Amino acid sequence: MNRKPCAVPRNNRRLIGAVLALACGAAGADTVYVTLEKDDAIAVVDGATGTHTRSAKIGKRPRGIVLAKDGKSLYVAASDSNTIQVIEADTLKVAGTLPSGEDPETFAMDPDGKFLYVSNEDDNRVTVIDIAYAKAVKEIPVGVEPEGIAVSPDGQWVVSTSETTNMAHWIDRAKLEVVDNTLVDPRPRAAAFTADGRQLWVSSEIAGTVTVIDTETRQPLKTIPFKIAGVTQEKVQPVGIRIDPERRYAYVALGPANRVAVIDAQKLEVKDYLLVGQRVWNLEFSPDFKRLYTTNGLSNDLSIVDLGSHKVTKSVAVGTHPWGVAVRP
Amino acid sequence: MLRSGIAALALLQADGAEAAKRPSPLPRQTQAPAATPRAVDLLTLAYLGQPAEVAVVPPYFDPVVTDRGIQGARLGLADDNTTGRFTRQEFAIAETLLAPGDDAEAAFKRLVAEGRRFILADLKPELLQRLSALPQARDVLLLDVSSRDDALRGETCAPNVLHLLPSRAMRADALSQYLAKKKWTRWFLALGPAPEDRLFAEALKRSAKRFGMKIVAEKTWQHSFDDRRTPESEVPVFTQGGDYDVVLVADEAGLFGDILSYRTWLPRPVAGTQGLAASSWHHTLESWGAIQLQNRFREQAGRRMTEVDYGAWLAVRAIGEAATRTRSLEFDAIRAYMLGDNFALAGFKGVPLSFRRWDGQLRQPVLLAQERSLVAVAPVEGFAHPKNELDSLGYDEPETLCRTKK
Numbered sequence: 001m002n003r004k005p006c007a008v009p010r011n012n013r014r015l016i017g018a019v020l021a022l023a024c025g026a027a028g029a030d031t032v033y034v035t036l037e038k039d040d041a042i043a044v045v046d047g048a049t050g051t052h053t054r055s056a057k058i059g060k061r062p063r064g065i066v067l068a069k070d071g072k073s074l075y076v077a078a079s080d081s082n083t084i085q086v087i088e089a090d091t092l093k094v095a096g097t098l099p100s101g102e103d104p105e106t107f108a109m110d111p112d113g114k115f116l117y118v119s120n121e122d123d124n125r126v127t128v129i130d131i132a133y134a135k136a137v138k139e140i141p142v143g144v145e146p147e148g149i150a151v152s153p154d155g156q157w158v159v160s161t162s163e164t165t166n167m168a169h170w171i172d173r174a175k176l177e178v179v180d181n182t183l184v185d186p187r188p189r190a191a192a193f194t195a196d197g198r199q200l201w202v203s204s205e206i207a208g209t210v211t212v213i214d215t216e217t218r219q220p221l222k223t224i225p226f227k228i229a230g231v232t233q234e235k236v237q238p239v240g241i242r243i244d245p246e247r248r249y250a251y252v253a254l255g256p257a258n259r260v261a262v263i264d265a266q267k268l269e270v271k272d273y274l275l276v277g278q279r280v281w282n283l284e285f286s287p288d289f290k291r292l293y294t295t296n297g298l299s300n301d302l303s304i305v306d307l308g309s310h311k312v313t314k315s316v317a318v319g320t321h322p323w324g325v326a327v328r329p
Numbered sequence: 330m331l332r333s334g335i336a337a338l339a340l341l342q343a344d345g346a347e348a349a350k351r352p353s354p355l356p357r358q359t360q361a362p363a364a365t366p367r368a369v370d371l372l373t374l375a376y377l378g379q380p381a382e383v384a385v386v387p388p389y390f391d392p393v394v395t396d397r398g399i400q401g402a403r404l405g406l407a408d409d410n411t412t413g414r415f416t417r418q419e420f421a422i423a424e425t426l427l428a429p430g431d432d433a434e435a436a437f438k439r440l441v442a443e444g445r446r447f448i449l450a451d452l453k454p455e456l457l458q459r460l461s462a463l464p465q466a467r468d469v470l471l472l473d474v475s476s477r478d479d480a481l482r483g484e485t486c487a488p489n490v491l492h493l494l495p496s497r498a499m500r501a502d503a504l505s506q507y508l509a510k511k512k513w514t515r516w517f518l519a520l521g522p523a524p525e526d527r528l529f530a531e532a533l534k535r536s537a538k539r540f541g542m543k544i545v546a547e548k549t550w551q552h553s554f555d556d557r558r559t560p561e562s563e564v565p566v567f568t569q570g571g572d573y574d575v576v577l578v579a580d581e582a583g584l585f586g587d588i589l590s591y592r593t594w595l596p597r598p599v600a601g602t603q604g605l606a607a608s609s610w611h612h613t614l615e616s617w618g619a620i621q622l623q624n625r626f627r628e629q630a631g632r633r634m635t636e637v638d639y640g641a642w643l644a645v646r647a648i649g650e651a652a653t654r655t656r657s658l659e660f661d662a663i664r665a666y667m668l669g670d671n672f673a674l675a676g677f678k679g680v681p682l683s684f685r686r687w688d689g690q691l692r693q694p695v696l697l698a699q700e701r702s703l704v705a706v707a708p709v710e711g712f713a714h715p716k717n718e719l720d721s722l723g724y725d726e727p728e729t730l731c732r733t734k735k
Contacts, residue, residue: 121621122628124411143415144408145621163618164646164675165412166653181415183653186675187618206675232718234680 030286031328032293033074033089034302035062036319042076042092043302043318047286047293047327050304050314056092059085064106065324068131069113074326075131077104077118084116084129089328099136101127106190108149108158110173117158117171119146126160128176138176142169148191148202152215161188161202168202170218180218184211192241194265203238203252210238210252212268222268231257240282244289249307251292253280260294260303262310274312276303287329295322369419372658374648375445376402376641377437379427380475381453384523384582392632398451398474399424400630401638405645407629409652418652422449422645434460441465446660447472449644451637454478461487470664472647474640479532482688483730491667491689493640493647497529499723500607501536503695503707504577504600506721509540510709513574517597518547519567519589520579529579529602544577546570550585564592577601600697605704610639611696613703619677643682643691647674678706680719688731692719 030047036055042062043055059078062085066075073095074087084098084107100107100118104127107118115137116129126146128138143165150159151173158171161184168191170180185207192201199221200213210224226236237255243265244250250263256279262272277296280303284293292305296315302322304314378398387393402422409420423445425436433452437460440448449472450457458481461471471490473481477497481490495503508514516537520530530547537544548567568576568589576593578601580586586603598604612623612633622642626634634642651666652658666672673681678694685692697705707722708714714721724730 122624141414144411145618162412163621164408165415166650166675167412167415169415178415186650186673186681206679206681207673234718237679 030288031089032284032302033065033067033326033328034295034318034322035065035076035324037061037063037297037321037323039319039321040078041319042074042087043322044092045293045302045316045318047291047304050316052316052318054092055319058087058092058094059083063323064104065326066107066109066116067326067328069109071328075107075109075116076324077107079103079105084118096134098129098131098134099127100129101125101136101139106147106149108151110151110158111153111155117149117151117160119149119160121145121147121163124162126158126171140171140176140178142171142178143167143181148189150191150193150200152193152200153195153197156197157193157215159191159193159200161191163187163189163205166204168200168213182211182213182218182220184213184220185209185223189239190241192243194243194247195245196247199247201241201243201250203241205237205239205255208233208236208238210241210263224263224268224270226252226254226257226261226270226273228254228257228259228273231259240280240294242283242285242292244285244307251283251305253283253294255279255281256298258296260292260305272310274305274310276305276312277301277315282323282325284325284327286327293325293327295325297321297323369413369417370658371419371421372447372648372652373421373423373445374402374406374645375423375425375440375448376451377425377427377433377440377448378451379429379431379433379453379456380451380637382429385584387583394632394635396630397635398449398637398641399426400626401474401634401641401643402449402645404626404629404638405642405649408642409645409649412649412653416653416656418658420645420649420652434463437463438465441469446470447648447663449474449641451475451641454481457481457490458485458487461490468660470660472644474644475637479528479724482690483724486688486731486733488733491644491647491684491691493643493691494609494636495607495693495695496690496723497532498535499690499695501529501532502539502722503607503697503709504533504605505536505540505542506707506709506712507605507697507705508542508575508600510711513598514542515573515575516542516544517568517570517573517576518544518579519550519576519586519601520547521550521582521584521586522552523582523584525581526579529581533577533579533601545573550580552584560588560592564589565594568593568595568597573597575600576604578603605697605699607707608696608698609636609693610634611698611703613698613701614677614696615703617677617679622677643674643676646676647672647691650674682719685720685726687726687729688724690723692717692722694719695722 032045034043060080064077084100086096101120118127126140142160143162145163146160148161160169168182169178172179185204187206189205212221235257240253247265250265252261259273277299279298280294282295294303301315306313473492520526576599578586651663655662676682682693695707708718712721
């Protein structure tokens with residue numbers, strides 16, 4: 001991987017260059033890729049320094065984004081081009097396309113990196129794509145307006161949430177059919193498994209809650225509400241979820257409340273709310289889990305949260321309507 | 330499902346004289362496709378439609394909608410049945426679409442006799458009120474998908490009726506909130522000759538008082554067939570009467586409201602039923618996933634979703650949502666859940682919708698839009714309410730004139 005070291009302002013380079021390079025190495029340098037829904041483009045940010053390094057035009061209305069297992073390419077849902085584009089992570093050139101079905105928005109990859117599971121909102125289906133053969137191998141009927149999608153770490157489950165049916169559909173990955181359903185609060189948006197695979201977290205945009213579901217029983221364990229002083233309840237619209245590998249903290253993007261909730265992932269209680277940019281929807285960790293990146297659709301920036309102190313350290317202007325985010329080590 | 334839709338369409342197009350001779354049509358049942366081999370429970374809803382005849386012929390460039398409402402109900406039914414595949418619940422709808430002059434009371438009684446208890450109604454307010462008071466209606470829930478009448482939700486309210494679309498009072502308050510924010514507080518009130526226009530003008534006056542607006546002039550548009558009356562000559566004269574910030578127009582039929590803009594005596598904007606208009610649903614709404622509903626509707630119906638379609642979609646979805654949550658297709662369980670505190674319907678307007686216990690009105694945001702641009706969504710920021718900001722629109726609990734709780 002020919003990654004550049006941390007960028008250093010030219011006039012300071014001689015003075016602190018060596019120190020910074022070390023520090024950056026220690027903090028874990030990374031490259032952050034952000035899809036820009038209204039620019040038809042992808043932006044690249046250096047995670048360690050928080051600088052926007054470049055942008056490139058890609059397909060129309062890019063939203064969901066996932067890094068390939070080998071780290072060499074990115075898969076991006078170009079919603080208005082009705083395709084998933086394969087983009088070279090180094091050059092940002094479009095290397096190919098995958099047949100996604102109409103209007104792809106979000107998708108997830110299996111643990112082996114061989115298949116993608118795509119939500120097709122308009123026709124109530126999940127499309128399974130074989131990446132190597134660039135072929136749709138199955139369409140699975142789910143509820144009305146499938147949105148969030150997640151694959152369990154052990155590869156047993158694919159979960160699809162449907163926004164109007166208000167369910168998490170449990171798809172058996174071996175059979176590729178729905179075998180169970182969990183009713184959740186209205187308008188479920190995102191789904192995320194804990195690293196041990198024992199819990200599934202689902203955010204409900206309209207209800208303003210997150211439901212934590214036990215994977216074994218597929219029954220809800222707890223519904224977590226959010227209350228922020230000075231913010232009306234209607235503005236609390238949870239979307240993106242990230243849970244750290246030790247399940248100490250979970251982070252939930254609260255949309256137009258402009259905050260990320262910090263949740264004690266053991267007690268399932270909210271610890272804090274971090275003020276980020278406007279209409280925050282999606283989140284991603286840095287590879288060393290020391291930083292969290294948030295895409296803020298209406299303020300056109302990316303917020304960087306330091307996870308040691310739970311403080312927002314920087315906001316980086318990236319382009320119009322940042323939507324999805326993926327990080328490469 | 331499609332075939333019966335076409336039959337319904339043909340019925341509505343039949344002309345009035347012919348319709349009067351024909352006996353009222355038998356209800357047809359739209360069966361949901363059996364999607365699962367397991368045993369499922371079936372709930373059959375009913376749709377009773379007899380829209381008022383149009384008073385003003387729409388301009389040629391507007392599509393002629395002959396299947397308003399029922400298309401929304403069908404889409405809601407498809408959504409409910411997609412969910413029902415996973416809950417082993419199946420929904421169907423018995424469609425009764427009447428022509429003007431058909432006996433709606435007989436059709437209603439027949440639906441009840443056939444065991445229909447959830448009945449969607451696209452009926453004139455006085456007819457809806459009459460049906461709701463029949464002994465046959467006692468164990469029925471009527472879901473009013475089209476009216477905006479305040480009296481139906483107030484003085485003449487009935488315990489067995491829910492209203493899906495915003496009342497005139499809610500629409501007027503939505504306008505007031507936005508105009509208050511703009512500080513356009515001096516109003517010229519222009520109303521049409523129809524009784525409905527008088528009702529909306531009353532709602533605007535009530536709202537003006539609530540939000541501290543001043544009505545500097547009030548005039549009624551007189552309709553005549555005099556060729557010498559042209560918009561160019563009439564409107565400037567009609568809109569003279571003191572200084573005002575905005576013209577508020579009450580013209581629900583679309584008789585004259587559209588000719589006011591750019592012709593007023595003073596250079597002022599127009600709001601109300603034309604210009605900046607208050608509605609429950611509008612084709613410019615894309616946010617909160619609304620674009621998905623707009624697209625699904627267009628694909629099914631081949632046209633834009635009207636307010637009445639949205640009202641019917643909401644009604645069917647409300648029943649479906651309550652059936653999912655209660656895991657029941659029993660009338661009492663569904664009705665109780667719909668009216669309970671936990672009911673939260675996602676209606677693509679960013680906030681959960683629920684029914685006001687005091688008058689059966691669905692609390693919801695009201696859109697303020699012009700033809701090609703969504704201007705604002707009420708409640709407008711800054712208009713607080715101790716319980717639910719949505720209750721800053723229309724008759725709140727202490728003000729209600731409805732004496733029969735739902």
